[in-house]
Amino acid sequence: MSVVLSLKGKKVAVRMKAVSMAADAGEADRKGRKASKETRRQQLIEATIDSLAKRGYSETTLADVADGAGLSRGIVNFHFESKEKLLIATLQAMADEYAAHWQAALDKAGPSAATRLWSLVAADFDRKICTKRKLAAWCAFWGEAKSRPTYQALCGARDVTYHELFVSLCAELKAEGSYAYDAEVTALALSALMEGLWWRLMTGDGFSREKAHGAAIEYLVAVFPRHMSHDGPK
Amino acid sequence: MSVVLSLKGKKVAVRMKAVSMAADAGEADRKGRKASKETRRQQLIEATIDSLAKRGYSETTLADVADGAGLSRGIVNFHFESKEKLLIATLQAMADEYAAHWQAALDKAGPSAATRLWSLVAADFDRKICTKRKLAAWCAFWGEAKSRPTYQALCGARDVTYHELFVSLCAELKAEGSYAYDAEVTALALSALMEGLWWRLMTGDGFSREKAHGAAIEYLVAVFPRHMSHDGPK
DNA sequence: ATATATTGAATGAGTATTCAGCAAGTATCT
DNA sequence: AGATACTTGCTGAATACTCATTCAATATAT
Missing domain, CATH: 1.10.10.60 (Homeodomain-like)
Known part of the structure; x- marks a missing residue:
């Protein structure tokens, strides 16, 4: 005893x-x-x-x-x-946190399309969201998502709203700056780019949040030269 | 009996x-x-x-x-x-196929940096490589890769050579066309963009190979306007 | 005192791995 | 050619193991 x-x-x-x-x-x-x-x-x-x-x-x-x-x-x-429900709750929690952070970035930003887009991009590479730990967890779910509708819904719920706002912001900028590109395609490329950079962050070693953010900014500047500079929206 | x-x-x-x-x-x-x-x-x-x-x-x-x-x-x-060895052999086979396809695209392309880059981008969205079935399998491995050095090595072996060539091609274009961007960052964004597009292809429903390829092309045109048009390298 | 949270050993389902045996092929001998 | 031993790919039942789940017992709060 x-x-x-x-x-x-x-x-x-x-x-x-x-x-x-x-x-x-x-x-x-x-x-x-x-x-x-x-x-x-x-x-x-x-x-x-x-x-x-x-x-x-x-x-x-x-x-x-x-x-x-x-x-x-x-x-x-x-x-x-059950284990399944724990995992779903975990994914839900991460999705909620992400959405809240995203909304906060939107609220903080000014009213112009350029400011909002800039702020959203910055939010994705914010130190609070963009931890190696959390990215790795996202990654784990994503890897299983294609064969699990529940995960896919939770991972993707975000994408829909997110992407729609991206499209409308790009469209706005296009109208203002008379760019040649199709807004839909530009928005798609932007969000794919950001997902790809997230991916790199998970995997790569000598690759920092700042560098990833820099690459995203470079895209913004390249595509919207009349609205964006390397230091922020004009 | x-x-x-x-x-x-x-x-x-x-x-x-x-x-x-x-x-x-x-x-x-x-x-x-x-x-x-x-x-x-x-x-x-x-x-x-x-x-x-x-x-x-x-x-x-x-x-x-x-x-x-x-x-x-x-x-x-x-x-x-063992199961482990089967999975490793599978990943190896996919990596080999990818590398061969990639090399073939390089060999077929002309000598100029613009042609080679264009060809490499096209190769990634080729019907032979870019199947839903194969993308899904890649995805499955990627999801586990972060916690498995063996997978990471096999998924990443490609990335190193790949990325180095991208950087040098971007640097070449930059020198020829006197673009302002940093070649390293541009190459990084390009490969991240392509990974992100692959990702989307796995997941998304109403999203085709052609559309993904189009988005990648749009990036090339935006960043290297003096070398690329929507219909091919100039 | 009752309700509630927590424990940890027991259970059982699922699955990788093993292996003795079988059958299709191949070589050797008569 | 036919018979014989030998090799090799393959099978599937038995084994061993991992892990989610259950639940009776216990500890803690109100």
Whole structure:
């Protein structure tokens, strides 16, 4: 019995460490047992993102998530109900965060099309969104998305609105600056470019957020020379 | 005994069908038993690509591959040695095919930087390379690549040579046409754009190879107006 | 005292891997 | 040519293992 107890003590100590590393995003981080349902869920979601980033989709196990969160094995099925639902909630959370950040960038920007476009592009390479950890998690989902309608919907929900705004902004700039290009194609290229740069960021080593942002800006300047300079919208 | 035989007969019939659908890439397609080792390996690789495209990485099982190839369950471990090695061989095969296609495009192109760049861009959206099936398989590997050095090496081997050539071609054009842009950044944006377009092709529905190619061309025209037109290099 | 969160061992489903046996081909001998 | 042993591709049932899920017991909060 005493052996069991000392083992338990050890385990608890290990867990404390894991918890503090993984996610003390806690508002009311009531220690040990009682954390609010919502806090626990977020903690587990954070641990899931960690695991996805570290081990990839196919190697992410509930055991790893639980360990990462410093909790016991059965915990996920208690708070979510299945692995599938945990993953969907995780993707949902990331999509929500992305959308909020995107909306904030839009609100902060001025009214002109050039300012808004500039701001949206900048938002995508913002330090808050554009973490290696999060990009890796996105990547893990994307890799599975083609064969999973649910993931595809969540990954793509964003794309639709996003792309539509891009198209209308490009159209506006085209009208103002009488550029020759087709707005739809230009917008498509822009969002493809940004996705490709994200991709590079995940993979590449000597490749920074700033460099990626720079490449996106170069595109803006090349396509909308009468509206954009390297230092910002004119 | 007779029951066993008739069952066998049925199974063989089913298999024949599967084989003819999946891959009769056979040179010396010696029927039934004796297909050369190499032929069998390729057949299994094709079935693996099918499975990856249809079910995604995490849901691809050896049973599914074997069924797809119309062969028995133990077959993969006989010809490859493990699932891991089959997947690596598959990725290798795709990378080889891509590289060969790319080299061919380079050889066919004229000597000028503009022609070569144009040809390389076209090659990426060629009907032979740019199949939904293959893109989906690439995608499956990419999703896992970040957490698997072996995959990353195979996916990325291409990128290094590829990107270096892009940079030098862009630098050449820059020198000829006295463009303002930094060649490295321009090349980076171009390859990111193309990766992003590939990505879109995998995912999107109402999005064709031609449209993607068009968007890439639009970028070339925008950045190198003195070298490129919508109909080809000047 | 009751409700609620948490644990961790047990369960079971799915799947990679193994391997003994079978059958199609090939070589050798008579 | 026919019979014989030998090689090699292939099969599929048995094995071993990983992991999601369950649940009775326990700890903690109100």
